[in-house]
């Protein structure tokens with residue numbers, strides 16, 4: 001924990017990430033329902049705070065730091081989905097979000113995740129959707145607008161000004177994001193096959209189950225996006241934890257529209273430089289305890 005706080009201070013003070021010591025004290029990320037009530041409230045307040053921080057982007061419709069994430073994700077859509085870098089790119093994206101919560105909103109807690117497999121029996125009653133100590137539930141039956149919980153009445157600006165929307169279909173969660181779907185992904189031995197299985201299975205399930213903003217390329221409008229993707233990251237971490245070889249196991253198609261180009265660890269990860277000024281390659285995000293990262297699950 002100490003290393004982590006120091007690290008964030010360096011980021012704030014210098015504007016760029018100084019070369020860091022080895023990761024000796026990784027922070028353990030926690031499932032939402034395993035946080036205390038106090039920890040949940042602190043996280044929700046930090047997320048709400050992003051709406052009060054001005055946008056960091058130039059030449060954009062994004063109005064606040066909250067909105068920047070959906071804008072950038074939408075901007076890069078075709079470069080970061082259905083390609084090999086889907087997992088390392090989103091690992092980095094969650095890290096940028098976590099760093100923003102810390103640097104701009106004084107958040108000192110851990111990055112929480114949503115383990116959907118714990119909701120297989122009764123997804124609608126998930127603590128994730130709690131109106132007091134969660135992210136609120138389904139949108140209004142007519143408008144899709146989220147009208148209850150901590151984010152009721154929140155408008156977002158990507159791709160245009162609209163209320164945050166959800167249109168629940170929890171059969172998608174029980175079908176694609178179940179323990180058995182996760183288990184069969186973990187059985188796969190090659191990255192080039194593991195990545196699409198996770199992306200089209202459990203990943204798709206979480207997006208489609210919440211739907212509304214979550215079903216679009218501006219899905220980071222919904223704060224649940226980050227808990228969902230942290231769990232996707234955790235599934236990858238579980239897969240990588242099988243053997244240290246898997247910390248460098250990376251393959252598949254680099255581009256959506258050109259199957260002939262093989263992805264490599266040296267590929268540069270795209271990012272809007274207003275959101276993160278550092279340039280990184282895939283290799284920097286291959287393991288949660290190296291490069292800029294220092295966490296575990």
Ligand SMILES: *[C@@H]1O[C@H](CO)[C@@H](O)[C@H](O)[C@H]1NC(C)=O
Nearest residue numbers: 049052053103104105106107
């Ligand atoms: C974060 O902490 C600093 C220093 O105490 C304070 O000046 C600032 O207002 C805080 N920011 C928020 C969003 O609470």
Ligand SMILES: *[C@@H]1O[C@H](CO)[C@@H](O)[C@H](O)[C@H]1NC(C)=O
Nearest residue numbers: 145154155156161162163164
């Ligand atoms: C929020 O978005 C809705 C459309 O979804 C719009 O009717 C409303 O005027 C917006 N509210 C604000 C304060 O911009």
Ligand SMILES: [Cu+2]
Nearest residue numbers: 073080081090
């Ligand atoms: Cu994405």
